[in-house]
Amino acid sequence: MTDAVLHVHIADAIATLTLNRPQRFNALDVALIDALRRTLDELAVREDVRALVLTGAGRAFCSGADLAAGGASGTGRDYDGILDLPPEGRSAELRHIGDDTRDGLLQHFHPLIRQIADHPKAVVCAVNGTAAGGGVGLALACDIVLASRSARFIQVFAPRLGLVPDCGISWQLPRTVGRARSLALALLGEPVSADEAERLGLIWRAVDDDALAAEAQRVAARLAANPTHVNAEVKALLRRSPEHDLATQLDLEAQLQGECGAKPSFVEGVLAFQQKREPVFHPAPTPDD
Template sequence: MGAVLYELNDGIATLTLNLPSKLNPIALDLQQELRECLARVRADSQVRAVVLTGAGKAFCVGADLSAMREPEAGKTLGDQTADWMQSMSNPLIEELRALPVPVVCAVNGPAAGAGVGLALACDIVLAARSAYFYLPFLPKLGIVPDLGCTWFIPRRIGPARALGMALLDEKLGAETAAQWGLIWAAIDDDLLLLDAMKIAQRLARLPAHAVLEARRAIELSERHTLPEQLHYESERQRELIEQPSFAEGVTAFLQKRPPVFPAR
């Protein structure tokens, strides 16, 4: 049994963080295995969507602090940590965001520290009602939030609430996270995985390029003016209207049936 479990059923790949006795810390072996699983998804055109979740009582409690004691010879602990992040953690988040299929995160328990960034790198985030999101970086350790937390959180809930999460040493419950717009929805604990699979199945029926186009358009809107974004939208339509998925969508609409899009 590895640090990450991979299961494929009907085009849905389920990736389960599998260090439950430690509450799924984002240890180096877990990061490496998760990146390997993402590579499997990229290579398998039959995968149409991904569900990411955790085994046991937690989703992911962040860094494995027990492994951050003795740096390698010739390095400070800060140097070693930054090097690990730049060679392993940061590429993990970038690869997750670049995955050519939609990713549903089922936050089954606490998401703390880097675990928050890992969850928010996914496209649709569901959380069990008993789950919470917690940023202990500055209040407990004097370091900045990482794994994309300072990028994802203010874009979802605004800088005021993002700063409050970073400084106030408070756990943000799943229902409040949903009300604020940090996640898609809070779900009854016993229905979490079932609902995550239902959403993944819906997403799996999308045109193969849909998630990449949606991510790109929304991210660009953060730095575009309105005229720039309008121009971007029209230029994407110039190309996408010529694709088979548009023709299938129009035909399905006229025939009053659901569209059927091919695998990527």
């Protein structure tokens, strides 16, 4: 399951996925995206894996699309001389670049974001350094985001690249930090520290650098102790709430609660409450849990 650009370690029901392109600040190219997507597919059906941790090797978490490999398109296009072409030739080249950029997002980057957000296992992100551009979107697609205090979140799109936010950032920011802050972050591109990201509600918690890996494993272990299906249902319930009115959301709560109540894990939870002990939801992997 391990690719050179992605390290995967599985222990105690937790799969730790480490982006492994430190020389490129873990920039996303097609090879890394494909490795992530294959691994996420495999982990989705492994009963011995109940939670995931996503982090990066080296000094950065993820610097977004690998511009040296053609950015979102992954074509490795040479941009030298394009702006010096006659108007007709330049317009044609720019149209090709725009089409490649759009198609790269639709075929590679955005399917990865959806796959993480909709993954049946809970996903913890441990942002171990700078998250820039699409790297921010990659982190925010996860369920619980921790960051080392030296980490920074940077929106490079508008001020540095002449682009709009992608990888789900334009959906995430207004729902987490509000309209005013979203516009300022996206338009100005000023770095946000981990402590500030916690204060804004962009992430769950900032922790000391040397404590990040252990804290991510601790949080993942707590998630792995939950019934796996409940983690998936909570994710679905909360992600769908912005599109629903109260009545629709109440109906969805009732539906999912009925489904959860029909599982053995609910009986174990009630028995543990009555017996004044901690519930044990995973004595062994079963299809029902």
